[in-house]
Amino acid sequence: MGLGRTEEVKKKDRRDDFPNKVKQQLAKRVGHKCSNPSCGQATSGPSLSTPETVNMGVAAHITAASPGGTRYDSSLTSKQRRSYDNGIWLCKYHGDLVDKDPATYPVELLRAWKTVAEHKAGVEVHRLPQSVEDEASEPEQREDRLENWLGGIIKQFGLGGIDSFPSKRGKQTAKRLFEMDTTSALSGVESIVNLINSSPKVGNKLQVVMGPGRCEPNFVSDGRLQLAESIRRCAKEIVKQFPDNYSNDPCAAVLYPPNWSDVPLTIHYHNLSYAEILALREDREYVGIITANVLLFSEDGKCLLVHRRSHQSAHYSGALHTFGGAFIPPGSGPREDHSGIRRAALREIFEESEAGIYISNQTPCVVIDEKHIQFIQTAFLGVNVSPDQADSLKRNWEGDQIRIGFAQLKDKMLDMDAWTPTGWVHVLLWLALNAPGSRRPIRFGGDSSADLSRSIIIQCL
Numbered sequence: 001m002g003l004g005r006t007e008e009v010k011k012k013d014r015r016d017d018f019p020n021k022v023k024q025q026l027a028k029r030v031g032h033k034c035s036n037p038s039c040g041q042a043t044s045g046p047s048l049s050t051p052e053t054v055n056m057g058v059a060a061h062i063t064a065a066s067p068g069g070t071r072y073d074s075s076l077t078s079k080q081r082r083s084y085d086n087g088i089w090l091c092k093y094h095g096d097l098v099d100k101d102p103a104t105y106p107v108e109l110l111r112a113w114k115t116v117a118e119h120k121a122g123v124e125v126h127r128l129p130q131s132v133e134d135e136a137s138e139p140e141q142r143e144d145r146l147e148n149w150l151g152g153i154i155k156q157f158g159l160g161g162i163d164s165f166p167s168k169r170g171k172q173t174a175k176r177l178f179e180m181d182t183t184s185a186l187s188g189v190e191s192i193v194n195l196i197n198s199s200p201k202v203g204n205k206l207q208v209v210m211g212p213g214r215c216e217p218n219f220v221s222d223g224r225l226q227l228a229e230s231i232r233r234c235a236k237e238i239v240k241q242f243p244d245n246y247s248n249d250p251c252a253a254v255l256y257p258p259n260w261s262d263v264p265l266t267i268h269y270h271n272l273s274y275a276e277i278l279a280l281r282e283d284r285e286y287v288g289i290i291t292a293n294v295l296l297f298s299e300d301g302k303c304l305l306v307h308r309r310s311h312q313s314a315h316y317s318g319a320l321h322t323f324g325g326a327f328i329p330p331g332s333g334p335r336e337d338h339s340g341i342r343r344a345a346l347r348e349i350f351e352e353s354e355a356g357i358y359i360s361n362q363t364p365c366v367v368i369d370e371k372h373i374q375f376i377q378t379a380f381l382g383v384n385v386s387p388d389q390a391d392s393l394k395r396n397w398e399g400d401q402i403r404i405g406f407a408q409l410k411d412k413m414l415d416m417d418a419w420t421p422t423g424w425v426h427v428l429l430w431l432a433l434n435a436p437g438s439r440r441p442i443r444f445g446g447d448s449s450a451d452l453s454r455s456i457i458i459q460c461l
């Protein structure tokens, strides 16, 4: 008997089950609903005959709790495997299904479900005015958009054979060819980065400090910062003067310029509000803000999707740039980007337009130091959106979303003043990398992406 019990404990020990606290956190952050967007089943409610409750949900592991399990990731520590980050709340049916069919439900898809489910629950709890109105007036359309988005993700993963190439070449061959191109372009882009950094037209406004490459910086939180009374008072004054102007938004503030030559690049930050950063800048030479951007394009729609800055903007009013916004560090409330910088880009786009995008591990990442306005910008170069996703961006971003047809891109890029300096550099690097994210070589008017990047460099830098 004694021995049997020990065996049982040992066996149990090998599974990294979630502690109760994590299960509760997973369930509550999605309002106790199944996170599969085409399900959304309520998983918690009353017993109909006793005062007890009924739970029909499970905290499912994104990567398995024990070796040999579904989507097991041996690189995680036991603690990481038991953490909130590795879980997703599902109904019993979908909890079972995602484990039985991991090919259809890979890690990336489950993470995307989790992000969307949490966002939807957040909108419901916090009653963000526009979204609630939206929901009341056009629930069907919202569903459609989500469907479109999931369709887009399934396409990006090549799941279910939906996305086969129309060419005579086999799907796999074409894919491998393309990946080879991008890899060789990644190593060849260094000289272009040097040209950008030393160009008098661009290099005094920004420096490309990392990449483009397949890794991203380490962001390290140094917690909140104790501010002097005078700074706090100044920040309150700013909030009072600009109550609607994002002044209370949480940001990641960098107090000292990082050592850009560190590999990997490590950036320490403190959690502060935008107003506190503005107040602190009165006092200090340097207070950087971490931001995240993504270059969106539609291969099928044959266009680049960019945003035009408002004419009231402090910097570069009316200029074109890539979509994105400030990174909201973990520990600063319901919108926080707990899983990192990629989530910041994804969240910004989802909040503004409800278009869901997915940034794959293959998407090149570049870090730019916008030294004169003290932004540290991480950008992901090349997310291919479906025409449906592009349409949902347009509906929600209204007049500020601009589509630049591939055939018109050269003329637009030769007019450098139409862009923010970073937006212009993002597009140039994307072209120089052979337009990563696309499924086959794109033509820009008569030019290949390499031809186009060369002529832009010759005429502009």
Ligand SMILES: [Zn+2]
Pocket (backbone or CB within 6 Å): 034, 035, 036, 039, 040, 041, 090, 091, 092, 093, 094
């Ligand atoms: Zn479900």
